[in-house]
Amino acid sequence: MSAENQNGSVNLLEKYHRLTEYLKDQRSVAVAFSGGVDSTFLLHAAKDALGENVIAVTAKSCSFPKRELNEAKEYCGKTGIRHFVCQSEELEIEGFSENPVNRCYLCKHELFEKIRVIADEQGIAEIVEGSNLDDNGDYRPGLLAVAELGIKSPLREIGFTKQEIRTLSKYFDVPTWNKQSFACLSSRFPYGETITEEKLGMVDQAEQLLLDLGFHQLRVRIHGTIARIELMPEEFPEFMADDVRLKVYDEFKKIGFTYVTLDIRGYRTGSMNETLTR
Numbered sequence: 665m666s667a668e669n670q671n672g673s674v675n676l677l678e679k680y681h682r683l684t685e686y687l688k689d690q691r692s693v694a695v696a697f698s699g700g701v702d703s704t705f706l707l708h709a710a711k712d713a714l715g716e717n718v719i720a721v722t723a724k725s726c727s728f729p730k731r732e733l734n735e736a737k738e739y740c741g742k743t744g745i746r747h748f749v750c751q752s753e754e755l756e757i758e759g760f761s762e763n764p765v766n767r768c769y770l771c772k773h774e775l776f777e778k779i780r781v782i783a784d785e786q787g788i789a790e791i792v793e794g795s796n797l798d799d800n801g802d803y804r805p806g807l808l809a810v811a812e813l814g815i816k817s818p819l820r821e822i823g824f825t826k827q828e829i830r831t832l833s834k835y836f837d838v839p840t841w842n843k844q845s846f847a848c849l850s851s852r853f854p855y856g857e858t859i860t861e862e863k864l865g866m867v868d869q870a871e872q873l874l875l876d877l878g879f880h881q882l883r884v885r886i887h888g889t890i891a892r893i894e895l896m897p898e899e900f901p902e903f904m905a906d907d908v909r910l911k912v913y914d915e916f917k918k919i920g921f922t923y924v925t926l927d928i929r930g931y932r933t934g935s936m937n938e939t940l941t942r
């Protein structure tokens with residue numbers, strides 16, 4: 665790879681060295697590990713820096729697809745990292761199912777408190793999470809919980825962008841370097857629309873169908889019983905082929921959706937935040 669960022673001014677391997685030195689200074693860490701691009705890269709760096717003095721903690725809940733949990737377990741098994749799975753059922757958090765604008769804060773606060781218990785039991789000094797510099801540009805109430813609970817965000821602090829994380833992940837042969845970006849399934853609901861286990865299951869099934877059909881970066885947003893599909897615009901022609909389009913429609917109807925739509929703007933992170941008044 666070229667170990668330089670787009671401007672050619674910062675060597676990414678030097679930046680990675682700063683990351684591992686930062687992690688060494690923590691003495692031991694528990695990584696909040698979703699199995700996604702950012703947290704997998706952070707876990708790789710933590711293992712590189714701290715060896716046995718790192719653990720991974722993954723939440724198990726109805727808003728976290730089973731495939732993601734299985735991939736997290738598989739990665740830790742292959743790399744020999746101690747892995748803990750904690751039950752984090754968001755729907756049991758008071759107010760969460762009503763889907764307020766601070767939903768992510770409620771979830772992250774509860775999750776990191778549970779990770780703290782595991783970290784303390786294992787004699788781990790610090791908890792780290794994988795938000796990156798690009799996350800500063802969107803509405804992210806979960807970062808308030810991170811700040812309040814003293815959780816460290818090494819990738820943001822050192823200034824890693826998502827693309828830099830992917831570039832270094834590929835260089836170090838981290839398997840998630842080209843994995844699609846993921847967010848918990850609760851983020852598929854408009855604020856104020858009640859989140860239920862049944863509807864989370866509908867979203868999970870719908871997105872899994874699209875992934876199985878070969879689409880890469882996607883979201884299925886749920887509006888009542890309407891599915892709004894977000895795909896990368898370059899994949900629109902493939903989606904609109906009659907055999908694919910009609911299969912998606914038929915399968916989504918079986919899942920429980922009344923209407924199935926394609927968002928003509930395409931995939932983008934945080935599209936449910938577009939209704940918020942800044």
